[in-house]
Amino acid sequence: MLADALLLQLGYNATLVTIGATLLGMAAGVAGTFLFLRKRALVSDAISHATLPGVGLAFMVMVALGGDGRALPGLLLGAGVSAALGLLCVQWLTARTRLGEDAAIGAVLSVFFGFGVVILTVIQTMTAGRQAGLEGFLLGSTAGMLRSDAVLLAVAAALVxxxxxxxxxxxxxxxxxxxxxxxxxxxxxxxxxxxxxIVLVVTVVGLKVVGLILIVALLIVxxxxxxxxxxxxxxxxxxxGAVGGLSGYAGAALSAVAPALPTGPIIVLVGFALFLVSLLVSPGRGLLASVVMHHRYQRRVHMRQGLLALAQGQPIFEALTRRLLHRAGLILPDGVATATGQAAAAKALLDETRWSIVRMDQSFAAAATRYDGLTPIEDVLTPDQLREVDARIDAPQVVA
Amino acid sequence: MTLALVTAGAQPDEAARRASPLAVRGLTVSYGQTPAIFSVDVTVRTGAMTAIVGPNGAGKSTLLKAALNVVKPLAGTVTVLGQPLAQMRDRIAYVPQRASVDWDFPTRVIDVVMMGMYRKLGLLGRVRATHRSQAMACLDRVGMADFATRQIGQLSGGQQQRVFLARALAQEADIYLLDEPFAGVDAATEKAIIAVLKSLRDTGRTVVAVHHDLATVPDYFDEVVLLNTQVIAAGPVAEVFTEDNLHTAYGGRLTTARADPESVAG
Structure with a gap:
């Protein structure tokens, strides 16, 4: 069943929703990147909440003009105009008053959203408003997605x-x-x-899919x-862009399989799952990597310190150091160095001397930044450079 | 205050201003109601190294930013070789304070240097091999070629400052404005930077730097602008960088940073 959904074999509507959500996810991921890098991610939250009064007012205007209040282009136009107004308010408050951007976002977000909820409540009491279905803009509703909606998403994604x-x-x-x-x-x-x-375009076209409350997640996550x-x-x-697209695709497919699950929130949760996996296992910045690196690093520090102590004939007190050295066959249980241990200790001391020369000489600046007391110096210097350094160990040191 | 009046009286004539690579006139900037700089006139000399010196809060960085229109002045004009700044942007390279950016930003050393060429490349211009090798040459001039593919967060403060200088070099500008290029950098970096700046000057470029170490002013610079909200004195180091002028600029605050009068004279 899930395989069918992923292969777009689950009927016309599910296919439209999946394609639309994928395109939206890609556009949102790309558009949100610069917002995140510019450290203005939460502005998008103000923009999205500020769409609500526009949606409600557009509905009322269209009904008053005798049309169908639910016409999507009209509703989205209203959403765009009121979101732009909200954005202008944030900009103005930040530039012209003593409020910081965080406070301006909070103020605009809550005032516009509150106003929007009031308008929606009023619409509920109108005769034309009974089946307006405007609540769908809050959390998204993909059930009645049309071909034209998918085309709109495609055009917007291409534009973004x-x-x-x-x-x-x-x-x-x-x-x-x-x-x-x-x-x-x-x-x-x-x-x-x-x-x-760009963010405004993504927000407005994304309203029907994930809703105004959750679109911010699709932009930032x-x-x-x-x-x-x-x-x-x-x-x-x-x-x-790829993560956003994958979230939209997998989220829409999942909710097609289990129709009780709402599409928008599932898309956001899939995105969150990808975030969580990255947080844990990414090689450079992930949590696991840093824990593993810390442990490995600690062991190397203990080994190195142990070897230097051996070379200088000092006793080793730390249990971890002794255990590591013993396990590597470098010392006997009583702390006396084995033959290999003595050789390794001599090598460690030599490397330490070489490093101290490298670190004092500006011409080795690039190499010197790789000094951590642990990296084998042969990995950093070329054989020629190493010979140059070794030549200086024997030469008398001139102290200015 | 008499000193300010003297320099104001000895106004450089219009011809000097038109020929100057950077001339500001009557520049005033204020954050709120107190002016950060007030009615500043500076005419930078071509092919010289000029230091902007003054106590904390004297408006040194503000003067640079206002000259570049990064901060909007309340009043005053800026001309570059007699032309309005807007037409001459490509001739000026700016090196902001190192602390003004987030060094955890996802970018590599070489990418930062490439940013110096974005004006030339335009929005969609292809980055060609010649651009890359030019960027590498700029990194090489500041001794950072080995670091090209490092993430910028892995660099020391001095190395970050050198990368910023390399980005300015990549612009191939005629005028270099640097905001505290020696703040918090190691001695080796200071030496490397000053060598590059002197080589720029020796090839006819103009260098203006906000500087805070009074002791090195006579060694590093040809001209000095003493600033404390207003211009206290401006001109060749030998004439202007005197005990009296420094005392006027710094008031009683000149204690540890006090310049040795003999080294000033020499």
């Missing part, structure tokens, strides 16, 4: 990807070093406007997840 591709350099500059970007002649205000515009796997900006963008 094209814009990010076009603006990747200014977006990167503004995120990393906004002062330098301005000094080089880029308009920070325009870059930010473009960034927020993929970028945070991607950061675990790479140290390059361009790769963060690509991986975030």
């Amino acid at each position: 990807l094209a814009l990010v591709m076009l603006l990747r350099r200014p977006l990167e500059l503004a995120s990393f070093d906004s002062g330098y970007a301005q000094a080089a002649g880029w308009s920070l205000a325009r870059i930010d406007l473009a960034m927020m515009g 993929p970028a945070v997840t991607a950061r675990f796997w790479t140290d390059r900006t361009d790769h963060v963008v690509l991986i975030a």
Whole structure:
């Protein structure tokens, strides 16, 4: 059943939803990356909550004009306008008052959302409002997804990807070093406007799929997840797009198999699962990696210190050090060095002397940064460099 | 205050200002109601190294930022070789304070240097092998070529500062504005940076740096601007960097950083 869903064999509606959610996830992941890197991730939360009054007002206007209040283009237009207003409020409060951006976000988010809930309640009491189904905008509702909705998502995703591709350099500059970007002649205000515009597009088209409360997760979580796997900006963008797309795809397929599960929240939970896996197992920045590295490092420190103590004929008191040395066959149970132990100790002492020369000489600056008291010096220096260093060990040291 | 009046009286003529690689006139910036810098006139000399010196809170960094329009001035004009700044952006390279960015940002040393070429590359210009080798050459000039593929967070403070300088070099500008390039860097880095800056000057480029170590001003710089919200004195180090002027700029606060008058004279 799940295999059918993943292979898009579960009927027309499920297929539309899966394709739409995948496209939305990709667009959100890519758009959210620069928001995350610019440390303005929560602005998207203000934007998404600020869509609600627009949705309600658009419905009322369309009904008042005698049309069908549920026409999606009209509702999304309303959502976009009121989200843009909310964004302007955040910008204005941050720039013109003493409020920080966090406080401005909190204020705008709650006021717009509260106003939206009031309007939705009023609509419930209207005769036309009984089956309005506007609650679907809160948490998403994909049940009645149409072909035109999927096309809209596809167009929006293509637009977002094209814009990010076009603006990747200014977006990167503004995120990393906004002062330098301005000094080089880029308009920070325009870059930010473009960034927020892209996020706004994703938010508005994503309302029907994941809903305004959870869209922020789709914008931020993929970028945070991607950061675990790479140290390059361009790769963060690509991986975030892939993580977002995968969340949308797998989440939609899962909820197609179990119709009782709501699509939007499941998509977000799949994204969270990917985040959790990355947090645990990513090689450079993951939790497990750092625990393992810490343990390995500690053992190497004990071995090294033990060997240096042996070389200098000092007693070893720490139990862990003795255990490690004994297990490696370097000392006997009574603490006396074996033949191999003596050789290893002599080598450790020699390396320590070599390192101290490398660290004093500027011409070895790059090599010296790799000094941690543990790395074998042969891994860092070429045989020629090593000979140069060894020559200096025997030469008398000139002290200025 | 008399000193300020004297320099204000000896106004550089219009011709000098038009020829200057960076001339600011009447520049005032304020955060709130107190001015950070007030009515600052500075005419930078071509092909020289100029230090901007003054006590904490004197507005040194603000002067640089306002000259680049990173901070919007309340009043005043900035000209570059007689032209408005906006038309001459490509001629100026800025090296911000190291502490102004997040060094955990996902980017490598070489990527940061490439940022110096983004203006030239435009939005979609392809990065070619020549661009990469040019970036590597800039890294080599600051002694950081071996670090090209490191994540920037792995660098020491001095190395980070050198990468910032390499990014400015990649712009191939004529004018270099540096904000505290020697703050919190090791002696080796300070030596490497000053060598690069002097080689820039010796090839006709203009260097302006916010500087905080009074002892090294005579060794490193040709010209000095003493700033304390207003310009206290400006001109060649030998004439301007005097005990009296320093006392006016720093007030009673000049204690440990006191310059030795003999080394100043020499």
